[in-house]
Amino acid sequence: xxxxxxxxAIMLLLCAAAPRALGQQNESPQPVADVAKRTVxxxxxxxxxxxxESDQGKVLSQRSYSLGVAAAGVTENRDWWSLRAGxxxxxxxxxxxxxxxxxxRAEDVGSALQLxxxxxxxxxxxxxxxxxxPPIRQMRVEEAVLVxxxxxxxxxxxxxxxxxxxxxxxVTAVPQK
Numbered sequence: 001x002x003x004x005x006x007x008x009a010i011m012l013l014l015c016a017a018a019p020r021a022l023g024q025q026n027e028s029p030q031p032v033a034d035v036a037k038r039t040v041x042x043x044x045x046x047x048x049x050x051x052x053e054s055d056q057g058k059v060l061s062q063r064s065y066s067l068g069v070a071a072a073g074v075t076e077n078r079d080w081w082s083l084r085a086g087x088x089x090x091x092x093x094x095x096x097x098x099x100x101x102x103x104x105r106a107e108d109v110g111s112a113l114q115l116x117x118x119x120x121x122x123x124x125x126x127x128x129x130x131x132x133x134p135p136i137r138q139m140r141v142e143e144a145v146l147v148x149x150x151x152x153x154x155x156x157x158x159x160x161x162x163x164x165x166x167x168x169x170x171v172t173a174v175p176q177k
Contacts, residue, residue, distance in 0.1 A: 044070050
């Protein structure tokens with residue numbers, strides 16, 4: 001009788017153990033990209049901007065700004081970084097913002113940093129005939145540039161179409177620890 005029940009008992013044990021064994025096989029390993037994403041060190045940079053305004057080769061003003069950024073994907077839900085510096089100037093019955101505004105998105109690409117820039121640079125014309133409503137010189141740019149690490153790079157250079165006034169933006173990407 002034992003010989004007759006032994007095959008049924010073995011089948012019953014195999015059926016009972018099979019779901020556990022199959023369940024362990026169905027657990028999929030974490031994708032390699034997720035593991036790599038967690039092991040990649042976070043890259044933070046200080047971007048040093050130098051904004052120059054000149055007229056016929058003579059530097060009228062030079063201002064420096066610094067902005068701390070994290071490379072894209074380092075911080076959750078935050079890839080764009082902003083800097084706003086300026087003055088509200090009366091213009092008739094309203095006020096106009098004059099100064100330097102920049103939005104930056106940084107991405108690591110080997111030994112360089114890819115920057116997507118949205119910049120707005122404006123100033124009052126110093127030689128304005130009407131001091132109550134002086135003309136405002138303004139340049140706007142949206143661009144993608146590749147900046148070497150620790151090396152100053154001119155990322156924007158433009159001339160005012162109504163004069164010889166020039167705007168220039170230089171940036172240096174300095175890694176932070």
